[in-house]
Amino acid sequence: MNDKLKTMIQVYAHTHQLDERFSWDFALDSLPSTVVRLLPNSNAFQKNVVLKNCLRRHLKCSDYPMEYWIIQTWGGIQRFKKNEKMIKELRNYMID
Numbered sequence: 001m002n003d004k005l006k007t008m009i010q011v012y013a014h015t016h017q018l019d020e021r022f023s024w025d026f027a028l029d030s031l032p033s034t035v036v037r038l039l040p041n042s043n044a045f046q047k048n049v050v051l052k053n054c055l056r057r058h059l060k061c062s063d064y065p066m067e068y069w070i071i072q073t074w075g076g077i078q079r080f081k082k083n084e085k086m087i088k089e090l091r092n093y094m095i096d
Helices: 003-015 033-038 044-058 065-074 084-093
Strands: none
Touching: 033 044
């Protein structure tokens, strides 16, 4: 991830109450039990962090199927369509 973007995200995270700004609108029965066991009973923000970390191991496919699911379904950005321009953008923001 580009350093400028990473810094901007860190500053935002420390200046806003992220724990209070997230909602959890997912049924737990749609997640694998191994993921559900890891989810904290705390706030929705922490659950999203844990879910992201669980999904990370699946984010290595070159055609980015999981990334599109995260952006379109989990993130609610339906206009994010699969094409060469978007794949290039995804590659720019991937963390090794």
